Amino acid sequence: MPEGHSVHRIARQFDRNFVGRRVSASSPQGRFVEGAATLDGREAESVRAVGKQMFLEFEGDVWLRVHLGMYGAWDFAGEIIVDPTIASANGRMGQTNQRGTVLNADDHDDAIMDAAGENSLSSIGAPRRARVHVRMSEQTTGLADEGEDWPPPVVGQVRLRLLTESTCADLRGPTACELQTPDEVVATIAKLGPDPLVDDPEEGEERFTQVVRRKPTPIGLLLMDQSVVSGIGNVYRAELLYRARLDPHTPGRDVPEETVRQLWRDWSRLLRIGVETGQMMTMDELSPEDWRKAMASRDDRHWVYRRAGLPCRTCGTSIVLEEMGARKLYWCPSCQE
Incomplete structure (x- = not known):
């Protein structure tokens, strides 16, 4: 999608x-x-x-x-x-x-x-x-x-x-x-969650934070709920959760407020990169050579997405694949514990 x-x-x-x-x-x-x-x-x-x-x-x-x-x-x-x-x-x-x-x-x-x-x-x-x-x-x-x-x-x-x-x-x-x-x-549009490229950034952050922090639903499901936040799909969900070192099963209300706010800010940043480049690039601080490599190969653009069974790029633990919300979810059980 x-x-x-x-x-x-x-x-x-x-x-x-x-x-x-x-x-x-x-x-x-x-x-x-x-x-x-x-x-x-x-x-x-x-x-x-x-x-x-x-x-x-x-x-x-x-x-x-x-x-x-x-x-x-x-x-x-x-x-x-x-x-x-x-x-x-x-x-x-x-x-x-x-x-x-x-x-x-x-x-x-x-x-x-x-x-x-x-x-x-x-x-x-x-x-x-x-x-x-x-x-x-x-x-x-x-x-x-x-x-x-x-x-x-x-x-x-x-x-x-x-x-x-x-x-x-x-x-x-x-x-x-x-x-x-x-x-x-x-x-x-009123039924949709905030979109960083449409809504006022600060108002969008507040709206997103308030909704997530009162929900018992796992954060891995909330990020895919278009009434909570607009535009996030399977790739961005997995990558945002990894970048936040957040267990996908954590209830939204148990996620620290600052972590929720950082998720919104990170989504705002990654969305803009996606619009500018046309690619879901989610890895940071790459050398120019590694950046070109990532742009040339989807396998080098992401931390965990589509890496089931492969070693985590950070800790070496095998990336887990499970189904959440009828969609495939990739995550590292060590970095995201």
């Missing part, structure tokens, strides 16, 4: 390529025909991400709410303007798990590619514009191919296609894709 940094990056891409433009909408799959008809011909006016959900506003007080869930993805094609606030990797758009799209072939020799064909290093520069086809999600695999046809042919089960004169966005497999009124958007 895409975690918070991915959704914020996707929202920024919509801001660059759709906001301020009139949009044609259709539902090739046929499961969002009425909604697409309502959106068709309207101008996109704004976009925002809160946790794992994105809200795209259209003229006439109509909002599109999308939650990608476990299998959802956005496929972008056409003339893509890369947001300069998002790290652009040697000419590539740095969306999480984007595969193989090189916008500037001259820069490709300087790229560091990971085992999945993803260039993770960032570069600084002006917005780039290129003809590409790229997928934005967590589970994306395979290469994104540049095409000549416009608009591009529909491939697979596309729930919603949004199209401007030069850019196409295809939505596949979302958990939620619905239209909302402004009041419904407010109500939806």
Whole structure:
């Protein structure tokens, strides 16, 4: 499931390529025909991400709410303007798990590619514009191919296609894709926990701390509860708990207040790193060589995630894998006792 940094990056891409433009909408799959008809011909006016959900506003007080869930993805094609606030990797758009799209072939020799064909290093520069086809999600695999046809042919089960004169966005497999009124958007967001990139940092910290400190629920479950805090998924949960040296089974009310506050501050920091780099980098104080190594290999970006049975990077104890909240949890029983 895409975690918070991915959704914020996707929202920024919509801001660059759709906001301020009139949009044609259709539902090739046929499961969002009425909604697409309502959106068709309207101008996109704004976009925002809160946790794992994105809200795209259209003229006439109509909002599109999308939650990608476990299998959802956005496929972008056409003339893509890369947001300069998002790290652009040697000419590539740095969306999480984007595969193989090189916008500037001259820069490709300087790229560091990971085992999945993803260039993770960032570069600084002006917005780039290129003809590409790229997928934005967590589970994306395979290469994104540049095409000549416009608009591009529909491939697979596309729930919603949004199209401007030069850019196409295809939505596949979302958990939620619905239209909302402004009041419904407010109500939806009100049910979500604080998001460090949306809420006032101090207010978010207080809200998070107060909720956690009164709950008997294990902290490992609370971090995945989107009504407690927005955007944290399986990877960030495991890594945040390890970085705090916190036993995942500790009831929230038993976690020291300062530790809870530090969890929020650490999440704020890691989320920003994720948005900037497109990667869930959770290891600190790496040498330049180790940083490049980590950007080139997912196995070198995390302390405990997906390291079941391997020695803890700190103490050598075997990392434990268990199920918590119907999701895999990785942790060190020695460092996190």
